[in-house]
Amino acid sequence: MSQHPQDPIQLAEEIRAALESPDAEKKLGDLLREIRSEDIAVVLDDLSPRQKRKVFSVIETEAQAEVIDDTDATSQEQIIDHLDSELLREILEEMPPDEATDLLNELPQNRRREVLAGMDPETTVELLRLMQHPPESAGGIMTLDYISTEADSTAGMSLQRVQSQIDSEVVNYVYVIDEKRHLKGVVSIRDLLGSNPDIKIENLMNTEVISVLVNSDQEEVANLVRRYGLKAIPVVDDDQHLLGVATIDDIVQVISEEADEDFYRIAGSPEGHPSQQKILKRAMVRIPWLLLPVISGFILAWLHPVDEASSIRQILESAADRRLLLAAFIPLVMGIAGGVGTQSATLVVRGMAVGDIEIGRSTLRLFRQEVIIGLLIALSIGLVIGSVILVFDGIQTGEINLLFPVAVTAGIGIGILLASAFGTAIPILCGKMGLDPALVAGPFITSFNDVTAAITFMLVTEFILNNA
Amino acid sequence: MSQHPQDPIQLAEEIRAALESPDAEKKLGDLLREIRSEDIAVVLDDLSPRQKRKVFSVIETEAQAEVIDDTDATSQEQIIDHLDSELLREILEEMPPDEATDLLNELPQNRRREVLAGMDPETTVELLRLMQHPPESAGGIMTLDYISTEADSTAGMSLQRVQSQIDSEVVNYVYVIDEKRHLKGVVSIRDLLGSNPDIKIENLMNTEVISVLVNSDQEEVANLVRRYGLKAIPVVDDDQHLLGVATIDDIVQVISEEADEDFYRIAGSPEGHPSQQKILKRAMVRIPWLLLPVISGFILAWLHPVDEASSIRQILESAADRRLLLAAFIPLVMGIAGGVGTQSATLVVRGMAVGDIEIGRSTLRLFRQEVIIGLLIALSIGLVIGSVILVFDGIQTGEINLLFPVAVTAGIGIGILLASAFGTAIPILCGKMGLDPALVAGPFITSFNDVTAAITFMLVTEFILNNA
Numbered sequence: 001m002s003q004h005p006q007d008p009i010q011l012a013e014e015i016r017a018a019l020e021s022p023d024a025e026k027k028l029g030d031l032l033r034e035i036r037s038e039d040i041a042v043v044l045d046d047l048s049p050r051q052k053r054k055v056f057s058v059i060e061t062e063a064q065a066e067v068i069d070d071t072d073a074t075s076q077e078q079i080i081d082h083l084d085s086e087l088l089r090e091i092l093e094e095m096p097p098d099e100a101t102d103l104l105n106e107l108p109q110n111r112r113r114e115v116l117a118g119m120d121p122e123t124t125v126e127l128l129r130l131m132q133h134p135p136e137s138a139g140g141i142m143t144l145d146y147i148s149t150e151a152d153s154t155a156g157m158s159l160q161r162v163q164s165q166i167d168s169e170v171v172n173y174v175y176v177i178d179e180k181r182h183l184k185g186v187v188s189i190r191d192l193l194g195s196n197p198d199i200k201i202e203n204l205m206n207t208e209v210i211s212v213l214v215n216s217d218q219e220e221v222a223n224l225v226r227r228y229g230l231k232a233i234p235v236v237d238d239d240q241h242l243l244g245v246a247t248i249d250d251i252v253q254v255i256s257e258e259a260d261e262d263f264y265r266i267a268g269s270p271e272g273h274p275s276q277q278k279i280l281k282r283a284m285v286r287i288p289w290l291l292l293p294v295i296s297g298f299i300l301a302w303l304h305p306v307d308e309a310s311s312i313r314q315i316l317e318s319a320a321d322r323r324l325l326l327a328a329f330i331p332l333v334m335g336i337a338g339g340v341g342t343q344s345a346t347l348v349v350r351g352m353a354v355g356d357i358e359i360g361r362s363t364l365r366l367f368r369q370e371v372i373i374g375l376l377i378a379l380s381i382g383l384v385i386g387s388v389i390l391v392f393d394g395i396q397t398g399e400i401n402l403l404f405p406v407a408v409t410a411g412i413g414i415g416i417l418l419a420s421a422f423g424t425a426i427p428i429l430c431g432k433m434g435l436d437p438a439l440v441a442g443p444f445i446t447s448f449n450d451v452t453a454a455i456t457f458m459l460v461t462e463f464i465l466n467n468a
Numbered sequence: 469m470s471q472h473p474q475d476p477i478q479l480a481e482e483i484r485a486a487l488e489s490p491d492a493e494k495k496l497g498d499l500l501r502e503i504r505s506e507d508i509a510v511v512l513d514d515l516s517p518r519q520k521r522k523v524f525s526v527i528e529t530e531a532q533a534e535v536i537d538d539t540d541a542t543s544q545e546q547i548i549d550h551l552d553s554e555l556l557r558e559i560l561e562e563m564p565p566d567e568a569t570d571l572l573n574e575l576p577q578n579r580r581r582e583v584l585a586g587m588d589p590e591t592t593v594e595l596l597r598l599m600q601h602p603p604e605s606a607g608g609i610m611t612l613d614y615i616s617t618e619a620d621s622t623a624g625m626s627l628q629r630v631q632s633q634i635d636s637e638v639v640n641y642v643y644v645i646d647e648k649r650h651l652k653g654v655v656s657i658r659d660l661l662g663s664n665p666d667i668k669i670e671n672l673m674n675t676e677v678i679s680v681l682v683n684s685d686q687e688e689v690a691n692l693v694r695r696y697g698l699k700a701i702p703v704v705d706d707d708q709h710l711l712g713v714a715t716i717d718d719i720v721q722v723i724s725e726e727a728d729e730d731f732y733r734i735a736g737s738p739e740g741h742p743s744q745q746k747i748l749k750r751a752m753v754r755i756p757w758l759l760l761p762v763i764s765g766f767i768l769a770w771l772h773p774v775d776e777a778s779s780i781r782q783i784l785e786s787a788a789d790r791r792l793l794l795a796a797f798i799p800l801v802m803g804i805a806g807g808v809g810t811q812s813a814t815l816v817v818r819g820m821a822v823g824d825i826e827i828g829r830s831t832l833r834l835f836r837q838e839v840i841i842g843l844l845i846a847l848s849i850g851l852v853i854g855s856v857i858l859v860f861d862g863i864q865t866g867e868i869n870l871l872f873p874v875a876v877t878a879g880i881g882i883g884i885l886l887a888s889a890f891g892t893a894i895p896i897l898c899g900k901m902g903l904d905p906a907l908v909a910g911p912f913i914t915s916f917n918d919v920t921a922a923i924t925f926m927l928v929t930e931f932i933l934n935n936a
Binding site: 036038042159162163166171172189190193194219220223225226227229230231248251252255256258261262266267268289290292293295297299300303304305320323324328330331334338339342345346349350353354355436438439441443444446447448450454455458 | 698731803
C-alpha cells in the first residue's frame with residue numbers, strides 16, 4: 001500500500017484495465033491487495049454495476065465490510081442486491097455493530113429476517129438492541145463495544161481488563177459503573193498506565209463525566225464533543241444507565257454529514273452526496289424548490305404595470321408593449337436563474353471542500369452531468385411556466401394562443417440552462433486557478449446569473465416573437 | 469461540576485448576580501469552581517469587558533489557559549490587553565503548544581517578544597519552530613507533544629516510554645522513527661498493550677502510515693482524517709522527516725471551521741463566528757457583497773423599457789409612467805432583498821446548527837442585533853442607490869431633483885430592513901417549532917423576500933411621490 005492516498009480517477013483506470021486483461025481475476029486481486037479499502041470504496045462510484053460486483057467479489061471479507069460501509073448508497077445497493085445471505089451475514093459480523101445496524105435498516109424486511117436468523121444469538125441481540133434507536137440519534141451512532149469496570153476495582157485489574165478486550169472499539173476510556181450499570185465515572189487509559197496498579201478506581205476516576213441521553217439528536221452529540229473537546233461520550237438513559245459510547249470518529253462523520261445536509265438544504269437541493277446520485281433523481285429533488293421562485297415570479301409579474309385592458313395578442317402587436325410585457329417576467333427569470341445557479345454552485349463548492357469532487361478529469365464529468373440536470377430542470381420549469389401563461393391567457397380571451405407561451409418557455413428554459421452551466425463552471429474555474437470557490441458561489445454567481453438570464457430571456461423571446 | 473452542560477444564559481445571570489453581591493470575590497470563586505472552563509469561555513461573550521476580566525482573574529491558571537483558548541476573539545483581546553506579561557507567559561506555558569502559537573501570532577510584535585523573552589528556552593524554541601508554519605496548514609495545527617520509538621526497541625520498552633511521558637498530547641499512537649527522524653511506522657497503544665513485551669517494534673508496527681506534508685492546507689488534513697477514519701495523522705516534510713502530529717480533536721475544530729467559512733462565504737457574509745463580532749464590523753463585512761446585486765440591478769433597470777426621451781421629472785407627472793419607472797427598479801430591489809435575507813438566514817441556521825445560537829432568550833438578542841445590522845445596511849445601500857440615481861439624472865437633465873432618489877432610497881431601505889428581519893425571524897421561528905431551519909433558509913426566504921420587498925418598495929415609493 002502507498003503512504004499517500006491514491007488518485008481515485010487513476011485508480012479506476014487501473015482497475016478497468018485489470019478487469020479487461022486476460023487473467024482478470026489474478027490481476028485484479030494483485031492490484032486490489034495494494035489498495036486501502038477506503039480508496040476502493042470511493043473508486044466503485046466510477047465503475048459499472050457489473051464491475052463493482054467483480055471488484056467486490058475479489059477482496060477479503062474484512063475489506064468487503066469496510067468497502068460496503070464507506071461506499072455511496074447506489075454502489076451499496078447494487079452490490080448487496082446480488083449478494084447471497086450467507087456472505088452478507090459474514091460481512092455484517094465483520095462490521096462495527098453501529099454500522100451493521102445502519103445497513104440492516106436499509107434491507108427489505110424479509111431479507112433482514114433471513115440474514116439475522118443465521119447469526120449467532122449474541123450478535124443478533126446486540127444488533128436488535130441497537131436497531132431500536134433512530135439512526136440519527138445518540139443511540140443510533142453509539143457502539144456497545146466499550147470496556148467497563150467497577151469503582152472498587154484497581155488500576156492494575158482494569159488495565160488487565162483492557163488488555164483482555166484489546167479489540168474493543170473504545171480502548172482509550174474505561175467507564176466505571178455500579179452493579180446496576182449506572183454510570184459513575186470514567187478513567188482514561190492514560191490514567192491507568194500512569195498510576196500505581198494497586199490504586200482503587202474510585203480514587204482515580206473522574207466523576208464529572210459529560211454524557212448524552214440516548215434519544216438526543218446526533219447533532220447535539222456532535223456539539224458536545226466539539227465544545228468540550230471530547231474523544232468519546234457515554235450514552236445513557238433517563239436513569240443514568242450506561243447504554244453505549246459514541247466515539248469521535250463516528251462523530252466526525254456526523255459533523256460532516258450535518259454540515260452537508262444544511263448546505264444542501266439552504267441551496268434548495270437536499271441531494272445528500274450529489275455526485276453519487278442518479279441524474280434524474282438529482283433533477284427531481286431540485287425542481288420542487290424551484291417552484292418557489294416561480295410562484296413569487298408570477299406574483300411579481302402580476303404586480304407589474306401592464307396594459308390590462310388588452311389581450312396578449314393585442315399587446316404583442318406593438319413592439320413597445322411587447323417589451324413591456326416581457327419585462328414583467330424578468331423578476332421570474334431572475335428568481336429561477338438565481339435559484340438554479342445557487343443549487344449548482346453550492347453542490348460544487350461543498351463537493352470540492354470535502355474532497356468528493358477533485359479538480360481534474362472528474363470535474364468535466366460533473367459539468368456534463370450538471371448541464372443535463374440543467375436541461376431537465378429547464379424543460380420542466382419552462383413547461384410549467386408556459387402552461388400557466390397559456391391557461392391564464394386562455395381564460396381571459398377564450399382562445400388558445402401558443403406563440404407567447406412557447407416564446408417565454410424557450411427564453412426561460414435557455415436562461416435556466418445557462419444559469420446551471422455558469423453556476424457549475426465558475427466555481428470549478430476558480431478552484432483551478434487556486435481561488436476559493438466559496439467566495440464566488442454566492443452573491444457573485446447570483447448577480448451574474450440575474451443579468452445573463454434576463455438578457456438571454458429578452459433576446460430569445462423577442463427573436464421568437466419577431467420571427468414567428 | 470454538573471454532568472450535563474449548563475445553559476450559558478442562566479450561567480451568565482448567576483455570574484452577574486455573584487459579581488454584584490457584597491462578597492463578590494468569594495461568591496464568584498465558589499461559583500466558577502463548579503463550572504467547566506469550556507462553559508466559562510462561552511459565557512464571557514455575555515459579560516461586559518470589566519466583568520470578563522473579573523471572572524478571568526478569579527480562576528486558576530490552568531482554567532485561564534483553557535478559557536483563553538476557547539473563548540471568542542473579542543473576549544480574548546479584551547482580556548489579554550489587560551494582562552501583565554508574567555501571567556500571560558504562565559498561561560501560554562499551560563496551553564498546548566499549537567494553540568499557544570496561535571495566540572502568540574495574535575499579539576503585537578513587541579508584546580510577543582517580551583513574553584517569549586521570559587520563557588524557558590526549550591519552550592521558546594518549540595513555539596518559534598511551530599510559528600514558522602501558517603496557522604491553517606498541517607504545520608499550524610500539529611503538536612510536537614507526541615511519543616516516538618525506534619524499530620529495534622521492544623513493545624515493553626515503548627510502553628514504558630509512554631508511561632514516562634503520560635502527559636503527552638498524543639498517547640494513543642507511538643511513532644516509529646530511525647536515527648535521522650524519518651517516519652518508519654506507527655504502533656497503537658492497543659498493539660503495545662496487547663503484545664508480548666519482548667516483541668520487537670519492527671514486527672509490531674504498521675508501515676503503511678498515512679502522513680501529510682507540513683505545508684498542506686488544514687482542509688486536506690481534515691479530508692484525509694475523515695476519509696480514512698484516522699485519530700491522528702503524522703506531519704512530515706518532503707524527506708519524510710517526522711515533524712509533528714495532528715490530532716483528531718484539533719481536526720474536529722478544523723472541519724467545523726472550514727464548513728463555517730464556506731457557509732458564510734456562500735452567503736456573502738464572511739464574518740467568522742457571527743454572534744461574536746461587533747455589530748458595526750458585522751454590517752461592514754456584509755455590505756461589499758451586496759454591491760454585486762446593486763450593480764446587476766442597475767444593469768437590469770437600464771435594460772428595462774422606459775420612455776427614454778423624457779427626464780425623470782416628466783415621467784413622474786404621469787401615474788402610469790411613474791409606476792413603469794419604479795417597476796424598472798424591482799429587479800434591483802429583489803436582488804438586494806434576496807442577498808440580505810440569505811445573509812441573515814445563513815448566519816442563524818449555521819449558528820443554531822453548531823450550537824452558537826441557542827433557542828431561548830439569546831435569540832431575541834440576536835434578532836435585535838440583526839435588525840440593527842439590517843438598518844445599517846439599509847442606510848448604506850439605500851444611500852449608494854439614491855446617489856447613483858441623483859447623479860445619473862443630474863447629468864441627463866443638468867438639474868438636481870431630490871424627490872425621486874429620496875423616494876427610491878426610502879423604498880429600498882425599508883425593503884432591506886424587512887428582508888433582514890424576515891431572514892432572521894423565519895429560521896428562528898422554524899427552530900422553535902421543531903422544524904429544521906435550513907429547510908426554509910434558502911429558496912423559501914429568498915422568494916418570500918422577493919415579493920415582500922418588491923411590494924414594500926412600490927408602496928413606500930409611491931406614497932412618498934404622491935405626498936411630496
